[in-house]
Amino acid sequence: MTALLPRRGLAQVLALIVILAVDRIVSPQFFDLRLQDGRLFGSLIDVLNRGTPVALLTLGMVLVIATRGIDLSVGAVMAISGAIAAGLADSHGLPIVLAAALGAGLVCGLWNGFLVAVLGMQPIVATLILMVAGRGIAQLITEGRIVTFSSPDLVWLGNGSVLGLPVPVVIALGMLILTAAVVRGSALGLLIEATGGNARASELAGVGTRAMILSVYVWCSVCAALAGVIAAADIMGADANNAGLWLELDAILAVVIGGTSLFGGRFSLVLAVLGALIIQTMNTGILLSGYPPEFNLLVKAVVVLAVLLLQSPKLSGLAGIAMRLRRTKA
């Protein structure tokens, strides 16, 4: 185990450095930052800003995956909360808008959690329901139109800045710290990992596995709802068809890149968010390089395969045999 410990996180950091270096070669002014109107501008800030929705989704998704689950509905939840926020923005204050949008996320999360934890459905199936129906619900809210708004409060949420940093980045950072503090500052993270490792054994050991599962799905949907509000604030409108489309896949990809096993049982919040940043750095690099953005998908596919093969228990067979030999000797 000690031989493995330094490896954890090293691969992700190295990958990020390599991609940043490639970006620097592709676009010489990649690391340039300038301060304008009390706000930082530059490609790096852009990466952080554009990466915010996926980073927020990742925060919830990593906990869900740690319980051996998966949440396919986050993109649809983003569409729902964005639609609600955009619909209320011009007639209500920011607190009410936020409360309504996040409340919708809470309800979605309770629904998913209820299906998985109480009815015992397979997570892929349970969240597939909301993934299919959610976009319909979002369109029901926007009545099939693209709802635009001009409320300065909500626009600030997507385009404003705090201490030179874009507001979405600050929010994502705050959510990361909050989640990390709650999950790692208490035994909660351990209990979540226990649930993912072996739900039955954990239940017998006195872990409230149902409550654990329910709460991670709720948290995942609330994060998704927040991401949806930010995405809507960013474009000053809600597009029920395209808001958050396929972002659930990016979020899952980020979690996998972050080294969290899809089989549950252990997770790393920071590495998962790092995974989201890696994805966004790649996206931005491809955009800057002048290649068509369609290359994104191919590059992503290759990255997923590479990461999967690295994580595969079979490929590290030789290393595994070596470790087993050492263990039996010890």
Place this chain on the structure above:
Amino acid sequence: MKGLPPVLITAIVLVAGFALCAMQFPNIASTRVVGNLLTDNAFLGIVATGMTFVIISGGIDLSVGSVIGFTTVFVALAIERWGMPPLVAFVAILVLSAAFGAAMGAVIHVFDLPPFIVTLAGMFLARGASFLLSTESVPITAPVYSTVSDFALRMPGGGRLTAIAIVMLAIVIGGALLLRLTRFGANVYALGGNRTTASLMGVAVGKMTIKIYMLSSLLAGIAGIVFSFYTSAGYSLSAVGVELDTIAAVVIGGTLLTGGQGSVIGTFLGVLIQGLIQTYINFDGTLSSWWTKIATGVLLFAFIALQQGLVALARRPVVKSAGAAS
């Protein structure tokens, strides 16, 4: 006998739904509408047949929509730009998609990875590859296309059974027979029931996994060709999200997502139910198309909840009947 009750329920839902629709709009109960229903959902029926095999074997294939998209672009470019005869282009793409599926199956088996994430990578790969080929919609003007599109069997009442609908029906029947009557089909059920047991009973798990994903991608390729006939064009963004419709059709058709139970006929009925919802919305005229999504979601929930209930009931008595049928 496996999976019979859910299929019956699907059939009852379809018949009741059709009756309700026909009561409101008497015109729905015509061979014309039924013919269109089959034509419009031909590609979905084909790809759902392949997905049924994958899901019964305990896997999932998220790449089918992208494979359809890639196929349409490849076929359009091959015929229009590269001057290939249509038949050669069809054979080439079918070989290509079968190889693609086999590769995914091999990765799933050899590296022991979850099918969900491997086929997700396959989905990105196929969609990205189709973007690379062309981002524009390429119209197909080959004479075969107009000949095939014009071909239709007249049904009594003025309905047209088009060529692509016939292809779909043939594949559904063929798939049903393959699943029910062959050793391959029995092995698919065995894999979904319990991988370890199947392997101990002498099922070549690796070969089966590769064959099953190969079948799914091959059928997705055929569905892509059918889709290109349906739209007379190749477009890299076509069939986005079809994997969801397909999975929904399979689940509504009574196939257990955990594997081991299900039927191709049920899937076919599931496809028809989705098509019926779409038809009803078209007839109504005032409802927006997003009601399709909500209705599909509700049906999905109802059927999964039903399955969950049936499984819970089945587990209660002695575990005697679990491995009886195969």
